[in-house]
Amino acid sequence: MNERHFGAKLTSEGAAFRLWAPAAKRVELLLEKPYPLAAGRHGWFEIEVPGVKAGTRYKYRIDGEIDVPDPASAFQPEDVFGPSEVIDHASFTWRAEDWRGRPWHETVLSESHVGAFTPQGTYRAMIERLDHLVETGITALELLPLADFAGSRNWGYDGVLWYAPDSAYGRPEDLKCLIDEAHLRGLMVFLDVVYNHFGPEGNYLGRYAPSFFTEAQTPWGSAIDYRVPQVRAFAIENALYWLDEYRFDGLRLDAVHAITELGEIPMLHDLSLATGEFAAQTGRHIHLVLENDDNTVGVLDPIQDPPRGKYRAQWNDDYHHAWHVKLTSEKQGYYRDYQRAPLSDIARCLGSGFGYQGEASEHRGGRARGKPSGGLPPMAFVNFLQNHDQIGNRAFGDRLESHVKPEAIEAALAITLLAPAIPMLFMGEEWGSKAPFPFFCDFKGGLAEAVRKGRRDEYAWAYATYGDDVPDPLREATFESAKLDWENRGGSGRARLALVRELLAIRRRYIMPRLAGARFGEAQASDEGMLNANWRMDDGARLSLTANLSDRAIIGQSCERRGTPIWGTPEDTMKPWSVCWCLEAR
Template sequence: MNEPRFGPRLTAHGASFRLWAPSAKRIDLLLEQPHPLRRGEDGWFSAEIADVKPGALYKFRIDGEIDVPDPASAFQPDDVFGPSEIIDHATYRWRAAGWRGRPWHEAAILEAHVGTFTPEGTYHAMIGRLDHLAATGVTALELMPLADFAGAHNWGYDGVLWFAPDSAYGRPDDLKTLIDEAHLRGLMVFLDVVYNHFGPEGNYLGRYAPAFFTDAQTPWGSAIDYRVREVRDFAIENAVYWLRDYRFDGLRLDAVHAITEPGEVSILHSLSQAVGELATETGRHIHLVLENDDNTAHLLDAVEDPPRGKYRAQWNDDYHHAWHVLLSGETQGYYRDYRRSPLQDIARALGSGFVYQSETSEHRGGRKRGEPSGQLSPNAFINFLQNHDQIGNRPLGDRLESLADARAIEAALTITLLAPMIPMLFMGEEWGSTAPFPFFCDFQGELADAVRNGRGEEFAAAYAKHGDEIPDPLSPSTVRSAVLDWPSLDKEPGRRRLMLVRGLLSIRRNKIVPRLAGAAFGEAHAADNGLLTADWRMGDGATLRLTANLSNRANSHRPSETSGDVIWGDETRGPMPAWSVVWHLEAP
């Protein structure tokens, strides 16, 4: 792999500093005293400074006018406006030194926000809950974005310093300790990264490197121009950095459909290739995952190992949306695309991946969406009933537990956790937590007012319904409300739900996962009476079969007529009870 171009480098006698600032005339490095940087080719400024050690704090002064942190800063002890700190990643001593990861088909993911996962909101506090995840049957912990954001709390999607894990959660070695401890327990750790925009506060790139951006706009700010070599290198180096220096096992790339200038060779392809080189060099399992509203099936290949331009899997929003409509009855916003027959849509997702595979989307103004996906491995889809977006983008940040009957939710979980697709839970979902997860941030001044007002306009109809209940995204009380309610784990109904999820993930681990490599889609059908059936050919030639009654009334179907051994559920010979699920496995 090529030598990284961004960020400081420790040398035998000090450190070398580099900054790409093509629009600047003069750059001074601010340590204990200013040091002028030499301008080189293509807008790079650099200097070798003696006697600089790890822990040194520095900034760059642009044209004598403004002091800025390093855009590739490894740590910001005083938030995004303070100085950058030099970190020596080589000094951390990994305990799980022999960890090489786990194959993708073994993934059972739990998504979490570090700041609200525990009352302390730190990496260290999170370690105390890893045993719970392992005992539940989770095999991968996915962290919402950590790139340094302005303020004390944020979802993470407003990061402006991509290489610096936010100081609100601890120091870099604290994050490494969390990952190390997870690996010692057999848990993979994934990181959510955002390469479609920079956050709105604390980003100075436009002042000295405007070539980072195009005139196009994303829903969250100026689009990034990946046609520029330095910009491509910045993102690719960042991806490799998290995987190499922190030993994350994979990355989930946020909203790649919002990358408007991907370059002649797509940045997604180049990034995947670079990560594949790292995986080959280290002998590790490394997994790349997409969020992509375009349902672009040709970007996915669950079995390409190491990555060579493709991505293991995609978050399957279609699967979530269809279930949400079925369980809650809500049809506003993007849910309108699933209101005709959510049960048929669930069947299609189970039978071939996406629901929208080039069909017309009403929510998107009649535009066709998606590509055929049935030829892909079921492992190319990450299925979920809740995630940070689908909870937090609601007016109150309320979870599915407040919207649907517990029997219906448990039926949905029984299908989601045993189907051959990769399952994902949102933190606390394993015990049916009712703690909300509303949107929150910590901006100041006009930006704070704009966020607050924008949130109010977005949910104007909800204000009329809920009045003053709508959480203020800038209020500390909103963040506190999102902290997981761990005590409810040991009470009913939390205890019962957790036993269900543990039982399902145990069946998955013992019966499903050993057969998942090489699995393929089969047939899936839904009937007007709520009957859902589906089957898949497993990698060892076995057939996995699902029979479910997803309605409030019993139906006449008899699962006992299905061939194979029952691995979950009651093989009733009479009417199939409401919201009941039976899984059969037929040997080859």
């Protein structure tokens, strides 16, 4: 790949160090003694030091006033405030040498948090559970953000050193080993990355590179100014770094609607182009996915391979929200936008992608949201019933299993896992885990108290009712409660796991081979609770869905007349919460 501009790089004689610090007058490299860096053009400082080896720890001293880690640090063994460590990425021996990834239409995602996935909470410990994912029918492990954050526990969205996988989970070689072992089993590995803000603790860029930021604010901090060439390069090189040095198969870009795009060419377009060039050079399948509350259609193209300015797919929050309202009848916050007719909203998502395609959103003050999306392939959407946000942004971090009867969840899974969109499960969902996933972090001092206050204000009703029973996000016990209940996989979760495995086996046999060229068809919902939908598949076959998503039996059309049943029993009288899928060959 192209030469990197940021961070420390080993050379034949030692190591070269570069720092972009346009507001600094003097920069020193701190090793066993200070080394002054030479000031270059456009705010760059650099030096080559002979004799430096992998494992060397270093910091930068700015204007003789403050010592800071490398913003492109490859590893922080002593957390975000400690020294950076020089890493020799070339020294790792990959076993899955011939791995080139898998095409997008084969993707079935499992979103997972490294720290909560196993009791040990490490990269190495995850390896022991990879066979479970393969046996379930999952083809891609998606990791919540790993960029180094302050403290020993965090969701990952407070990262401040984008190039350093957090030391709470292990060393860089441990992460590489996890990815290598996944590839040996045929599993892709995706990484969630955050390019809309830096975390609130441990970010020193404002001191020596204030032009990194604009005056605009995101919900989580100052907006990043991607009009600045060096800032844009910092993010794009970071994306390529994860794909190259760690061999991730794809990236999920968090909340891109919060990226302030003021330049002529959006950073997201440039990032996709650079990624596409890398994919072409290496012959690998690389997949880029967005989270975008704006429901922007023009940036999505799941067929374009390699990417050339577009993105494979977007997380479809509309699909989740409509299902959540249908299953729980909740109407707080953004759920109020779906309370009028949630089943019709589900039908719209199944029939044309987004739920909001230009309509006014009450939750957003009447602002129009989205564009018509039916012309996109179904693969442009990642559909899910649960994820880290939708579980964790609740007072108790409780899952659907705590509120919804099993037959309703199972009907929703039978639709989600066989529909032609890309399905995603949240870790443990495959066996109906009830382990909560509450918000947790490990900040100190005033920031910790501010987080506590913010949560108390946001969930005042819960604190008023349950008091100290509401999880404190700063307590270690809150994090420990989020660890997966693997012991229930073979116990109370056995039947659910068998169901999910059967559904994904059907997807692998009947849906995946026909998915690459699939197109939306029609979808309708009735007031009684009937849902009908169809799609035209790549080989011309017609895939159809008939479901009764209500508590009473409904006399309706059987899917028997629409082809061969591949899931469910075709009956003219549909039982409550029953689902039937049929495939009619061309």
